[in-house]
Amino acid sequence: MKELDPLLHSQLRLAVMSILMTVEEADFVYLREKTESTAGNLSVQLDKLSSAGYLCIQKEFAGKRPRTVCSITLQGRKAFEDYVDTLRTYLNL
Amino acid sequence: MKELDPLLHSQLRLAVMSILMTVEEADFVYLREKTESTAGNLSVQLDKLSSAGYLCIQKEFAGKRPRTVCSITLQGRKAFEDYVDTLRTYLNL
DNA sequence: TAAATAAGTTTATTTTATAAACCATATTCT
DNA sequence: AGAATATGGTTTATAAAATAAACTTATTTA
Numbered sequence: 749m750k751e752l753d754p755l756l757h758s759q760l761r762l763a764v765m766s767i768l769m770t771v772e773e774a775d776f777v778y779l780r781e782k783t784e785s786t787a788g789n790l791s792v793q794l795d796k797l798s799s800a801g802y803l804c805i806q807k808e809f810a811g812k813r814p815r816t817v818c819s820i821t822l823q824g825r826k827a828f829e830d831y832v833d834t835l836r837t838y839l840n841l
Numbered sequence: 842m843k844e845l846d847p848l849l850h851s852q853l854r855l856a857v858m859s860i861l862m863t864v865e866e867a868d869f870v871y872l873r874e875k876t877e878s879t880a881g882n883l884s885v886q887l888d889k890l891s892s893a894g895y896l897c898i899q900k901e902f903a904g905k906r907p908r909t910v911c912s913i914t915l916q917g918r919k920a921f922e923d924y925v926d927t928l929r930t931y932l933n934l
Numbered sequence: 935t936a937a938a939t940a941a942g943t944t945t946a947t948t949t950t951a952t953a954a955a956c957c958a959t960a961t962t963c964t
Numbered sequence: 965a966g967a968a969t970a971t972g973g974t975t976t977a978t979a980a981a982a983t984a985a986a987c988t989t990a991t992t993t994a
Contacts, residue, residue, distance in 0.1 A: 749876055752852050758951075759845050766931045776972070783842055789952050791974060812960065814972055832932050838859045839925050841934070851982075869941070882983050884943060905991070907941060 752838070755800050756831040760785050761793045765828050768803060768820035776816040794818060802827055845931070848893050849924040853878050854886045858921050861896060861913035869909040887911060895920055 756762055763783045767774055774782075780790050794816075797803045802824030806817045820828075835841075849855055856876045860867055867875075873883050887909075890896045895917030899910045913921075928934075 749856055754852075754950095757850070757852060759847075759850060760951080762931050763842055766933060770933060780972095786953065787973060788954075788975080791972095792951080795974095814959085816973075832934070835928070835932070838855050839928070840859060840863060841925070847981090853982080873941095879984065880940095880942060881944080881985075884941095885982080888943095907990085909942075 750834050750837065752834055753827055753831045755796065755802065756827060758793070760789060761797055762831075764790075764793060764797065764818075765802065765820065765824065768818060769825065769828055773817050773819040775818070779818065797824070800824075800827075843927050843930065845927055846920060846924045848889065848895065849920060851886070853882060854890055855924075857883075857886060857890065857911075858895065858913065858917065861911060862918065862921055866910050866912040868911070872911065890917070893917075893920075 756765060760783060763785075764779055767779065767782055776787075776790065776794075779785075779794075780787055783790065785793075794803070794805060798805050798818075801821055803818050803820050806819075808815045808817060849858060853876060856878075857872055860872065860875055869880075869883065869887075872878075872887075873880055876883065878886075887896070887898060891898050891911075894914055896911050896913050899912075901908050901910060
């Protein structure tokens with residue numbers, strides 16, 4: 749049985765990637781609200797996804813406030829699709 | 842975002858449930874081979890699924906050797922289907 | 935009869951996820 | 965102006981999980 753990419757097999761990381769699959773980019777606040785996660789947890793998980801090269805993070809300023817913008821990478825997109833395929837075999841879909 | 846049943850959102854437990862969805866019953870050895878897991882890990886995960894009422898475990902003897910047979914319960918079947926539905930919203934399927 | 939194998943269980947270790955605490959800046963209230 | 969509050973996060977600590985290693989009991993096999 750092929751193993752599920754552990755980086756994606758996590759509720760919050762999967763939710764984040766799922767959102768980024770459908771949207772050109774998303775900032776920290778949006779992701780936090782959409783996923784109903786705490787900032788701390790989100791921060792950690794974004795770092796992991798970023799370290800893996802699944803998404804890229806740009807830090808800008810919106811007016812005077814910091815803004816963290818995330819977008820999925822090609823590699824991330826591929827990994828997500830791969831994960832879905834593997835999952836299908838688990839779910840009998 | 843609805844949360845994914847943590848009992849099913851685990852690689853090994855999901856694999857086990859997936860198998861039990863398609864097969865009347867399966868014994869310990871079969872599950873271990875099919876999932877390529879260690880006996881220790883499998884034992885722990887089967888206990889959890891059993892405690893949750895997702896599967897039932899019968900201990901018999903096959904000749905002189907013990908045999909642990911598992912089958913999915915109605916509740917387990919429902920939980921699995923529910924998990925799949927929830928997951929769809931994450932995966933945009 | 936001693937060593938190896940089978941079928942598990944229990945305990946220990948590592949990894950993960952999550953939450954709590956914290957930091958820096960900006961804004962609002964008195 | 966200075967204190968309190970909000971914003972947008974990061975870092976550190978805690979709780980929960982997954983996994984592996986060690987152990988148990990019985991059974992074959994050499």
